[in-house]
Every structure is written in C-alpha cells, then in structure tokens.
Amino acid sequence: MENDIFLLKHISLFENLNDDEITRIRNICTPVSFSKDEIIMQEGDVGDTMYIIIEGTVEVAKTLVLPGVDLADKEQVGNKVFSRLHAQHNPVFGEISILESSARTATIKALTDCIFYEIKKDDFLRLAEQNYELGYKVLFNIARTACTRLRKANEDVVKLTTVLSLVLKET
Numbered sequence: 001m002e003n004d005i006f007l008l009k010h011i012s013l014f015e016n017l018n019d020d021e022i023t024r025i026r027n028i029c030t031p032v033s034f035s036k037d038e039i040i041m042q043e044g045d046v047g048d049t050m051y052i053i054i055e056g057t058v059e060v061a062k063t064l065v066l067p068g069v070d071l072a073d074k075e076q077v078g079n080k081v082f083s084r085l086h087a088q089h090n091p092v093f094g095e096i097s098i099l100e101s102s103a104r105t106a107t108i109k110a111l112t113d114c115i116f117y118e119i120k121k122d123d124f125l126r127l128a129e130q131n132y133e134l135g136y137k138v139l140f141n142i143a144r145t146a147c148t149r150l151r152k153a154n155e156d157v158v159k160l161t162t163v164l165s166l167v168l169k170e171t
Helices: 002-009 019-027 074-078 121-130 132-170
Strands: 030-034 039-041 049-055 057-063 079-086 107-110 114-120
Touching (some): 019 132
Antiparallel strands (some): 039 107, 049 114
C-alpha cells in the first residue's frame, strides 16, 4: 500500500493532494490486468472508468476517417497510432469519462501484459461529494490535462490544414 501511495503522488491528476487525500484515492482504485494485444477501450464505446498504468505499455490509436466515408482501404488508411504510453511515465487515460458519459475518443491496446488501477466514475463522484476540497483538486487537474490536450489538438489541426493547403495548391 505504501508503494501505491508513492506512485499516486507522482501522477499529475493527483498533484497537490495531501497524504490523507491520496489514501482516499487509493481506496477507490481497483487493480485490473490486461494481456498483451487485448483492447482496453474501444473508440466510440461509452465509458465510465479511467485507468492509471502501473505496469506495461499501451498504444493509443484513433480512426482518421469520418463515419459514412467510403474508402477502399479504410482499415489501412483509417487507423493511426498516435502514441505509446509506458508505466514509468505514470500515464492516465480515460479521465474524461469521470466528467461525462460520452464516447471514448481513442482505442487503447495493450502492447505488453499490463496492470492498471481502475477508477470508476461513481466511486470518484461519491468520494468528491464526501470531500469537496479533494474533488475540486482532482477535477481542476483533469481540466488542466484536458486543456493541454486541447491545445495540442489545435496545433495539430493547424499543421494538417497547412499541409492540406500546400498539397491543394500544388494540384
């Protein structure tokens, strides 16, 4: 349990939490494991859990073809691996599902055998209602993480638009 507390202290979503608050977070974490090549979450599915990688490596992939667009090589062209997440970097994914019930934005696949902490939305919301300050701190950190990711997505859109403009200009 002490190692768990140490690990959780180094995760950005739990930044600025005191030892008691970290212990409360640990108490709603459930260890889960996934085998190599197993899909942890599927893009488009509605989720209500977030995950913290304890051991292993996963890949994050996204469909790049809009629904309804018919391409001959949709499978080959349509999916792109965006990143790999390794346990030593203390990554978290699925945290938006703590805020809302919406479709997953990416597919997460285990590249190795993996162990995660799973936090369910209802467990987190119950904890946040019992301790408003703890809930505020974690939700603030989730919002900060979402802002960082949104900023990067905006930069990526500008890059893609620039490339598309250059390609169209050439034709």
